[in-house]
Amino acid sequence: MTAAYRLDDVRHCYGDRCVVDVPDMEIASGEILAIVGPSGAGKSTLLRLLDFLETPTHGTITYAGSTVDRDVPLSIRRDVTTVFQRPVLLRRTVAANVRIGRRLRSLDTKAGDTERWLERLGLTELADAPARTLSAGEAQRVAFARALIVEPSVLLLDEPTGNLDPYNVGLLEEIVRAENADRGTTVVVVTHDVFQARRIADRTALMVSGNIVELSETETFFAAPEDARTAAFLRGDLLY
Amino acid sequence: MGTLGKAFTDAFGLLWNLDPSLVETVALTLQVTLAALVIALLVGVPVGAAVGLARRLPGRWLIVPLIYTGMGLPPVVVGLFTYLILSNQGPLGGLGWLFTPAGMIVAQTIIALPLVVGLTMAAVQGVDPSLPVQMLSLGATRRQVAGVTLLEARIGVTAAVVAAYGAIISEVGAVMLVGGNIEGETRVLTTAIVLETRKGNFALALALGIILLGIAFLTNFAFHRLQVRQGAR
Numbered sequence: 001m002t003a004a005y006r007l008d009d010v011r012h013c014y015g016d017r018c019v020v021d022v023p024d025m026e027i028a029s030g031e032i033l034a035i036v037g038p039s040g041a042g043k044s045t046l047l048r049l050l051d052f053l054e055t056p057t058h059g060t061i062t063y064a065g066s067t068v069d070r071d072v073p074l075s076i077r078r079d080v081t082t083v084f085q086r087p088v089l090l091r092r093t094v095a096a097n098v099r100i101g102r103r104l105r106s107l108d109t110k111a112g113d114t115e116r117w118l119e120r121l122g123l124t125e126l127a128d129a130p131a132r133t134l135s136a137g138e139a140q141r142v143a144f145a146r147a148l149i150v151e152p153s154v155l156l157l158d159e160p161t162g163n164l165d166p167y168n169v170g171l172l173e174e175i176v177r178a179e180n181a182d183r184g185t186t187v188v189v190v191t192h193d194v195f196q197a198r199r200i201a202d203r204t205a206l207m208v209s210g211n212i213v214e215l216s217e218t219e220t221f222f223a224a225p226e227d228a229r230t231a232a233f234l235r236g237d238l239l240y
Numbered sequence: 241m242g243t244l245g246k247a248f249t250d251a252f253g254l255l256w257n258l259d260p261s262l263v264e265t266v267a268l269t270l271q272v273t274l275a276a277l278v279i280a281l282l283v284g285v286p287v288g289a290a291v292g293l294a295r296r297l298p299g300r301w302l303i304v305p306l307i308y309t310g311m312g313l314p315p316v317v318v319g320l321f322t323y324l325i326l327s328n329q330g331p332l333g334g335l336g337w338l339f340t341p342a343g344m345i346v347a348q349t350i351i352a353l354p355l356v357v358g359l360t361m362a363a364v365q366g367v368d369p370s371l372p373v374q375m376l377s378l379g380a381t382r383r384q385v386a387g388v389t390l391l392e393a394r395i396g397v398t399a400a401v402v403a404a405y406g407a408i409i410s411e412v413g414a415v416m417l418v419g420g421n422i423e424g425e426t427r428v429l430t431t432a433i434v435l436e437t438r439k440g441n442f443a444l445a446l447a448l449g450i451i452l453l454g455i456a457f458l459t460n461f462a463f464h465r466l467q468v469r470q471g472a473r
Contacts, residue, residue, distance in 0.1 A: 081377055104384050
């Protein structure tokens with residue numbers, strides 16, 4: 001598999017405090033990578049770096065073979081999309097929110113695509129509802145639909161199912177797996193839910209204090225972790 | 241009949257008879273108001289949006305208090321400043337705009353501009369700060385992010401329009417100084433009210449005031465309907 005991302009000596013620091021410090025890491029094209037770890041470990045910041053929303057203070061990120069500096073080409077930015085933990089929807093209808101990414105890209109916004117994604121996410125009946133009237137779970141599903149309708153090469157998920165009931169968690173995991181299998185979408189998911197990582201990820205990483213402590217095949221990660229901190233985290237112990 | 245009752249009767253009579261001098265004064269009032277409002281919006285909305293979005297703008301610590309100060313500019317001081325600029329000895333004296341509607345529009349624009357900039361800035365800052373980042377993640381350009389954020393702030397931006405419109409149409413000091421209150425040329429409703437009051441024609445002055453308030457109410461009613469429709473989405 002080719003590398004979607006390569007991180008070389010990537011650090012992201014605020015003054016003396018580095019919230020991300022990754023000496024060497026590759027994310028393969030078409031894989032599902034889960035990143036787990038305690039709160040404040042730098043997982044969300046790492047996702048922002050991968051989405052080119054921030055530039056690392058040190059080191060380089062290579063995307064699809066191209067080194068990306070501060071001026072990220074629009075074509076690369078549009079290859080990657082994040083579903084945020086707390087999605088902000090526009091004061092428009094649900095359907096308009098789902099279409100927004102395609103409109104921003106001046107892509108055809110034919111009704112068929114929107115309807116298909118509304119249906120896949122169980123939102124058809126809410127299509128004309130004002131988005132601000134949605135529950136947190138419904139808003140999260142709209143966020144998924146608006147990210148997936150643009151058919152990104154890389155889908156970044158930041159605690160994507162925290163607001164959802166078990167049925168919708170299952171629905172979204174199924175959609176993520178299907179997009180990965182059918183379109184070869186690379187997926188990086190940050191989650192507190194280690195069971196979710198085990199269910200959907202090809203590889204899993206533990207991040208603690210900005211460092212990737214362990215990164216291995218998901219089965220190995222859970223069955224035979226090499227690092228004592230991984231074993232402790234999986235046992236539910238507090239990590240710093 | 242008291243002065244107030246006579247004022248209402250006079251106002252109705254002026255409107256019913258479409259008094260030519262009243263029509264002329266109202267037309268000039270609307271012309272000056274709309275021209276100043278449009279210019280203030282064309283300049284002020286983009287500037288306000290830019291300042292609102294650029295939270296790390298260098299010199300922001302000074303720029304924002306300056307904008308807030310501008311929102312409280314005394315109109316008569318603006319009138320004096322514009323008078324000096326447009327007078328024969330002033331830097332723009334060659335334009336010949338003193339005692340013309342163009343000069344009045346300049347003064348009114350100076351009064352309205354900080355209001356539009358400040359309230360647009362506040363409206364944009366009121367939008368969830370995560371929105372621009374999430375739009376960037378969806379592939380928006382910086383310009384598209386500004387457009388989407390402005391649309392999200394549209395209720396607040398409409399409030400900026402209302403405030404600027406109110407400041408312009410009700411303003412008297414600056415247009416009096418710069419326009420000179422010349423009948424048929426620079427007389428607007430507010431300066432006409434001042435003139436009739438000075439002449440002791442209180443009923444006519446009040447009648448003009450009622451007409452001015454009526455115009456302001458109808459326009460603000462339309463703006464409010466627009467805000468309600470925006471808020472319903």
